Structures are given as C-alpha cells and as structure tokens.
Amino acid sequence: MTDMANSEFPGIIAGGGDLAAFLGTNKAAVDAALGDAGALLFRGFDVPDPQAFDAAIAAYGDPGFTYEDSLSNAVRTNVTPRVFTANEAPPTTEIFLHHEMAQTPLYPAKLFFYCEIAAHSGGATPLCRSDWVLERLTAQAPDFVARIAEHGVRYTNVMPGTDDAGSGQGRSWRSTLSAADQAGAEARLADLGYSWEWQEDGALRATTPALDAIRVLADGRKTFFNQLIAAFRGWADSRNDPNRAITFGDGTPIMSADMAPAIQIADELTYDLAWQPGDVALLDNFAVMHGRRPFEGKRRVLASLIA
Numbered sequence: 227m228t229d230m231a232n233s234e235f236p237g238i239i240a241g242g243g244d245l246a247a248f249l250g251t252n253k254a255a256v257d258a259a260l261g262d263a264g265a266l267l268f269r270g271f272d273v274p275d276p277q278a279f280d281a282a283i284a285a286y287g288d289p290g291f292t293y294e295d296s297l298s299n300a301v302r303t304n305v306t307p308r309v310f311t312a313n314e315a316p317p318t319t320e321i322f323l324h325h326e327m328a329q330t331p332l333y334p335a336k337l338f339f340y341c342e343i344a345a346h347s348g349g350a351t352p353l354c355r356s357d358w359v360l361e362r363l364t365a366q367a368p369d370f371v372a373r374i375a376e377h378g379v380r381y382t383n384v385m386p387g388t389d390d391a392g393s394g395q396g397r398s399w400r401s402t403l404s405a406a407d408q409a410g411a412e413a414r415l416a417d418l419g420y421s422w423e424w425q426e427d428g429a430l431r432a433t434t435p436a437l438d439a440i441r442v443l444a445d446g447r448k449t450f451f452n453q454l455i456a457a458f459r460g461w462a463d464s465r466n467d468p469n470r471a472i473t474f475g476d477g478t479p480i481m482s483a484d485m486a487p488a489i490q491i492a493d494e495l496t497y498d499l500a501w502q503p504g505d506v507a508l509l510d511n512f513a514v515m516h517g518r519r520p521f522e523g524k525r526r527v528l529a530s531l532i533a
C-alpha cells in the first residue's frame with residue numbers, strides 16, 4: 227500500500243510555460259491521468275496570479291459549480307467569478323479529510339486548488355485516496371461498512387444567523403440556503419428533505435436526509451464518499467458538538483469506536499501536499515479526500531469547483 231501511495235499518488239505533472247495552453251491542448255490526457263491517480267499536481271508552470279489560475283480553469287473547459295449554489299459550511303470570498311478563497315478558518319484550525327460537500331446532496335465532481343502564497347510553515351493539503359480507505363476499512367471493520375452502505379448517514383450542523391469567519395463551519399444559514407428570512411430557509415430545507423430546529427440565538431440546527439456514504443465510480447471502484455471524518459473530528463465550534471454531528475441513516479449515533487478505524491486508516495494513507503507558489507492541483511472529488519493542515523504565516527490557496 228505504501229509503494230502505491232509513494233509512487234503514483236498524487237500524479238505529478240512537471241512542466242513549464244502557460245498552464246492554460248497546456249490544459250487546453252491536453253485535456254483528454256489530463257483526464258485519463260486524473261482517473262488513474264485521483265489527484266494531479268501541476269508544478270513548474272507559469273501561474274503568477276489568480277487571473278492566470280482562472281484562465282487555466284477556463285481552458286480546461288468543464289462547467290463550474292458555484293459557491294453561491296452550494297450548501298457548503300465554509301466561509302469563502304470570491305476572487306474571480308470562478309475562484310474563491312479555500313476556507314477562511316483561522317490558521318490554527320485543522321480542516322480534516324473530507325470529500326467536498328459530501329455532507330450535502332449537492333457536490334462538485336472535481337476541485338482545482340492554486341497556491342498563490344505558501345505558508346511560512348505548515349499549511350499542506352492532506353490528500354487521501356478514498357477507494358484505498360474503503361478497501362482497508364471493509365477488511366478491518368466490515369460491520370461498520372455494511373451499516374453505512376445499508377442506511378447511509380445523516381449530518382447535523384448548526385449554522386449561525388450571520389457569517390462567523392472564526393469557524394470552519396461558520397457560513398450563515400442565510401448565505402448557505404440563499405434565504406432572506408426564516409420562511410425562505412424553511413422552504414429550501416423542506417425541498418432538500420432536511421429537518422431543522424431554530425435556536426434561541428437565531429442559529430439554525432439542520433439535519434440532512436440519509437445520504438449515501440459510499441459511492442460507486444464509473445469503473446466500479448467504491449469510495450468512502452462522505453464527510454464523516456471531518457464532521458467527527460472537526461465540527462466543533464461555539465455552536466457545534468462533534469458528538470452530535472453524525473448518525474447512521476436510521477438515526478443511531480455513530481460513536482468514537484465506529485470512527486476510529488476509518489480515521490486511523492485514512493491517516494496512514496494520507497499524502498501531504500506541501501505547496502510551492504504557482505502550484506495547481508486537480509482533484510477527483512469522488513475518489514480523493516482533502517483537508518488543510520494548520521499553518522503559520524500568510525498562506526493563500528485558492529479553489530475552484532467543477533460541476
């Protein structure tokens with residue numbers, strides 16, 4: 227397993243010159259490499275600023291998935307129409323492994339990241355092949371895998387009334403649900419099959435319908451496509467208790483003992499992408515989990531979502 231992790235993941239495409247031109251002429255080969263590796267790092271190309279990153283995404287050509295339309299919990303700021311800050315949570319906050327927006331019914335197929343400024347120390351993006359996690363987890367904890375396969379999982383998140391940039395889960399319910407008021411929020415939640423409860427301080431506790439926790443890829447591989455690790459390890463702030471964040475689809479709590487094997491296996495399989503300025507990464511969101519290590523100094527990693 228470590229041989230595979232060291233030699234083939236992520237795929238590294240060392241190049242030079244204009245990344246937009248490269249992606250425009252090599253899309254089929256890039257997509258084939260992405261299918262094999264699950265994550266690609268483009269290093270050595272000329273990507274001096276967010277505009278060049280935007281141009282590279284445009285040249286790649288797949289349609290975008292917008293943050294406004296998403297149900298993401300993270301507070302973000304747009305830099306160009308398709309490029310935004312990856313997550314404005316404080317530097318000391320670790321963002322644990324997850325598939326982007328797998329805790330909602332709406333998620334992107336791929337993600338682009340771009341390092342404009344690398345942190346003084348720390349700030350790597352951990353990457354983890356989710357098909358490898360599921361394979362080992364199925365051998366080590368077959369009952370847990372059978373339960374999430376049969377019932378799916380539910381996520382509960384408490385959203386503030388206004389954006390709280392001090393939390394990795396700080397996006398307000400007004401922004402998350404594109405709602406002006408409580409009635410609008412309730413209409414959107416009902417549409418999505420969520421249940422909810424208003425809090426005294428104007429925050430909103432929302433619980434998803436049962437969502438699939440395992441995904442079958444086009445080639446038949448299965449992945450641990452969910453947000454369980456990030457929700458269990460990381461959804462702690464003044465409003466959110468990680469112990470209440472996840473349940474099996476039938477409402478039974480998912481306990482620490484249930485999560486321990488998945489967390490341990492994922493940690494063992496994780497590759498830390500240590501950013502260099504100008505790096506661009508492309509991730510298959512259905513195959514690879516990502517996160518963010520804590521860091522010191524100024525770090526600017528931008529993201530773009532592909533539908």
Ligand code: FE2
Pocket residue numbers: 324325326516
């Ligand atoms: Fe993310």
